[in-house]
Amino acid sequence: MTKELIKGNEAVIKAALLAGCKSFYGYPITPASEIAEAAAKYFPLAGGTFLQAESEVASINMVYGAASVGERTMTASSGPGLSLMQEGISYLAGSELPCVIVDIMRGGPGLGNIAPEQSDYHQIVKGGGHGNYHTIVLAPNSCQEMCDLTLLAFEMADRFRNPAIVLADGFIGQMMEPVEFPTKAIEPEPKSWAVRGDAETRKNLITSIYISAEELEQHVLKLEKKYLQANSREEMYELYRTDDADLVVVGYGIVSRILKAAVDQAREQGIRVGLFRPITLWPFPYRELSVLAQWAEQFLVVELSNGQMIEDVRLAIEGERPVRFYSRVGGMVPTTEELLRQIIKASEEKDVRANLSKTQEFLWAV
Amino acid sequence: MYAQTFQRPRSFYGQFDRKPGDHLTTHYCPGCGHGNIHKIVAEAIDDFGAQDRTVFVSPVGCSVFAYYYFDVGNLQVAHGRAPAVATAVKRALPDSLVISYQGDGDLAAIGGNEILHAANRGEDITVIFVNNAIYGMTGGQMAPTSLIGMKTTTTPMGRVVANDGFPVRVAELLSTLEGPTYIERVALYDNKTRAKARKAIRKALQNQIEGRGFSLVEVLSPCPTGWGVTPVDSLKWIEENMLPNFPLGVFKDKSAEREHRTHRRQAIAIQDVPGILGLNGNAGNERSAGILAGGPRTSCPPNVDYRLKIAGFGGQGLLFLGRLLAEAGMRQNLHVSWLPSYGPEMRGGTANCHVNISTTEIGSPLVSAPTVLIAMNKPSLDKFENEVVGGGLIIYDSSLIDHPPARSDVEVIALPATEMADKIGSAKSANMVALGALIGKTNMLDKDALLHVVRSMTKKVALLDLNLRAVESGFEFARANAAEESLWGV
Structure with a gap:
């Protein structure tokens, strides 16, 4: 087995080509540019197409074209680029076209900065485009998972005929770690619904327009059925030392790594704390998280955003337990020691509800 | 005794089953130019024997429903983005005939960037640009090609240059680029101009079949409904009002000298991909060799x-x-x-x-x-x-x-x-x-x-x-x- 020390952003491209991806259409943006650069290097060599589009609007529509002919295709960007792609993502979902989109999150809103944040959660997980649709969202926390989840994203996108998004942050994209790649590439199954410019597929139609209300209702219900199926079968998550945990910390991506280290240090101090890491952000592992509420007395969500995923955590806990929140934004990333302090603080103030009346802080910060 | 003088093109459905309601008539208004243009395109597809190879890309506009009519592979796409979609289709399917069929709002306003860059790359596609100086689909608003002084629902007092700028001349604009192979503006107001339009559209399609690169035909096309005139008067309207702003003619033609403009991918077998990525882990790979596999610590x-x-x-x-x-x-x-x-x-x-x-x-x-x-x-x-x-x-x-x-x-x-x-x-x-x-x-x-x-x-x-x-x-x-x-x- 060979291991390669490789950037997360580059691992994505190698994985994509191993998944049989044939085309990459993208536009440069820090901190995602290495993905396009690696694609420019490898796609033509591997018998595919790399094209630097004139904008993210164009690149997502090129992806639409490539997906329409039934080939595996992808793009990558960061928050501002994803904002521009939302129209196209809605069309892709509406036309039931599979593709993979990689978002290496940076600081926002507006131009923000190029440092890591997790503030794209809402636009990616909740869907920033118009209409009744969802995208599959996978959140890697290592370079190895940049490879593994990219492979999985292509597979799920095809299976659900829907865009799948790999949601990572600037750290995961920029860091290097050893990655073990598969040694065989996959030849994807041909798609009978695609328009391939031949007699066999001449009658096929790729469209998201259903001008009659009855037809559109049927179409939306069909999509919804698909989403319900994903919701009941596809959730992925990681549990770490949660079996006896009084406190469960919840984080994804880079935050989960720092939390894991903090959990270990807190355990050394005798604090019974565990980590819940959602790997699929859509579908979100609500049930698995809610199970923990049976014994965990409280939850602490840590995000590099002002509180986006916490909404899903609260939905899962359904008010049964207090859900605390800690965040850094603007590209600031908490240290292990910082999160350890938050864990200690939480464990020392167990009876949050009893304290509710004492201080107004709890109305907002808990 | 009878002689058949008209035959429906094979690339055109005889009955429009994809259209809700009545399956025998099109959704276009009486006197609309799309019918003429559809017929010219469908006949050309037939004549070139390209029905099975054609991928028709229709973005938002009156022709968004082109898939009701064309019996070819069809993609309905977002407003203005057809050239981007067509680019990727052609890159994936170099032997297909890819047609991007766009209106003036679509191509010259919201999709200005996509057409500019597809043209500049010299993508080997054919663009049919229907210019009727108005937004037909949304009910008669100003288009980037609306004429100065022209009344539309969003220019109730007429298009004013100071506020709305000038009508965009797409054929002239794109002809300044090196990328395009062939750009011509034609019109549909009498038999002579229709014949010229037919010739231009056929040439634009033939260019692609021969791999000669990007071709665009701008068609000045009647929209009696949008203009508030009768179908008959709409023809006169083109001649009197549009021609002075949008002169007909060939703006660029390098068809004869351009060849092999189709992008073709390298033929690589899927099993060779890991090797190309340096992942085959063979003996030549130093990482797996001897001391370096584990390394003595x-x-x-x-x-x-x-x-x-x-x-x-x-x-x-x-x-x-x-x-x-x-x-x-x-x-x-x-x-x-x-x-x-x-x-x-x-x-x-x-x-x-x-x-x-x-x-x-x-x-x-x-x-x-x-x-x-x-x-x-x-x-x-x-x-x-x-x-x-x-x-x-x-x-x-x-x-x-x-x-x-x-x-x-x-x-x-x-x-x-x-x-x-x-x-x-x-x-x-x-x-x-x-x-x-x-x-x-x-x-x-x-x-x-x-x-x-x-x-x-x-x-x-x-x-x-x-x-x-x-x-x-x-x-x-x-x-x-x-x-x-x-x-x-x-």
């Missing part, structure tokens, strides 16, 4: 847990130093991570990277409390000195930093790295001196294996010897330093 401590911060100026090769460490650590079967400070910081300012090398799994790749700091300039030492854990190690370049660290609870090596490197041959190898000193001091990695990594990762041959000697000199410095210290200790 017999001379090193069995358990290590190093968290390093390596900082200095951009250009001192400190990110590279970190990568060498991580690569060597990986080859010695340790857990490693490398995290750079990225972006503009890397260009001229300070640069730093975080490296973890450990016998156990690495939690955070972010090094907030380093066990080792390598500081190669003063700002870096000032910034990170206080982060180092008690009992940790600071190696600093004493050739560039005049004040030693103030900390007394850490080990400090004052390493004149730049001077030493300069003596060896180039100050650029100061990073390698620091690397050698680190290994000499900590013994965290096997030196020979590290030197092998330096050999395999130094891209410039001229630098290799220099780098190796720099590592050795740093190593010796640290060992001598240690010996001296132990002497004093005695």
Whole structure:
């Protein structure tokens, strides 16, 4: 087995080509540019197409074209680029076209900065485009998972005929770690619904327009059925030392790594704390998280955003337990020691509800 | 006795089953130009024998329902984006006939960027641009091609230049680009102009079939409903109002001289892809060969847990130093991570990277409390000195930093790295001196294996010897330093 020390952003491209991806259409943006650069290097060599589009609007529509002919295709960007792609993502979902989109999150809103944040959660997980649709969202926390989840994203996108998004942050994209790649590439199954410019597929139609209300209702219900199926079968998550945990910390991506280290240090101090890491952000592992509420007395969500995923955590806990929140934004990333302090603080103030009346802080910060 | 004078093109459905309601008539208004243009396109597809190869791309506009009518592969796409979609279709299917059929709002307003760049790339596609100077689908609003003074629902007093600008002349505009092969503007107001339109559209399609590159035909087309005139008067309207603004003619034609404009991918078998990515793991791959598979760490401590911060100026090769460490650590079967400070910081300012090398799994790749700091300039030492854990190690370049660290609870090596490197041959190898000193001091990695990594990762041959000697000199410095210290200790 060979291991390669490789950037997360580059691992994505190698994985994509191993998944049989044939085309990459993208536009440069820090901190995602290495993905396009690696694609420019490898796609033509591997018998595919790399094209630097004139904008993210164009690149997502090129992806639409490539997906329409039934080939595996992808793009990558960061928050501002994803904002521009939302129209196209809605069309892709509406036309039931599979593709993979990689978002290496940076600081926002507006131009923000190029440092890591997790503030794209809402636009990616909740869907920033118009209409009744969802995208599959996978959140890697290592370079190895940049490879593994990219492979999985292509597979799920095809299976659900829907865009799948790999949601990572600037750290995961920029860091290097050893990655073990598969040694065989996959030849994807041909798609009978695609328009391939031949007699066999001449009658096929790729469209998201259903001008009659009855037809559109049927179409939306069909999509919804698909989403319900994903919701009941596809959730992925990681549990770490949660079996006896009084406190469960919840984080994804880079935050989960720092939390894991903090959990270990807190355990050394005798604090019974565990980590819940959602790997699929859509579908979100609500049930698995809610199970923990049976014994965990409280939850602490840590995000590099002002509180986006916490909404899903609260939905899962359904008010049964207090859900605390800690965040850094603007590209600031908490240290292990910082999160350890938050864990200690939480464990020392167990009876949050009893304290509710004492201080107004709890109305907002808990 | 009868003679058949009209036959429906085969590429046109006889009955429009995809259309809700009535399946026999089109959704177009009486007198609309789309019918004419559809017929010309469908006949050409037939005549070229291209029905099975055609992919028809219809974005938003009155012709968004082109798939009701054309019995070919159909894609309905977003407003203005057809040239981008068509680009990817053609790249994937070089032998198909890709038609981007767009209206004026679609192509000249919202899709201005997509058409500009598809034309500029010279994509081997055919664009039919229907210019009727109005938004038909949405009910008669101003188009980028609406005429000055023209009343529309969004220019109730007429199009005013001061507020709305001038009608956009697409054929002229795109003809200034090198990319396009063929651009012509035609009209549909009498038999003569219809015949010319037919000829132009056929040529634009034929060009693609012959791989001659980007062709666009702009068609001045009647919209009686949008203009508020009768179908008969709409023909006169084109002649009287549109022609003065949009002169007919060929604006660019390089059809004869352009060939082989179709992009074709390399034929690569899927099983060859891992090899192309360097993942075949064959004997030639040094990572799997002998010593480097595991690497002897017999001379090193069995358990290590190093968290390093390596900082200095951009250009001192400190990110590279970190990568060498991580690569060597990986080859010695340790857990490693490398995290750079990225972006503009890397260009001229300070640069730093975080490296973890450990016998156990690495939690955070972010090094907030380093066990080792390598500081190669003063700002870096000032910034990170206080982060180092008690009992940790600071190696600093004493050739560039005049004040030693103030900390007394850490080990400090004052390493004149730049001077030493300069003596060896180039100050650029100061990073390698620091690397050698680190290994000499900590013994965290096997030196020979590290030197092998330096050999395999130094891209410039001229630098290799220099780098190796720099590592050795740093190593010796640290060992001598240690010996001296132990002497004093005695």
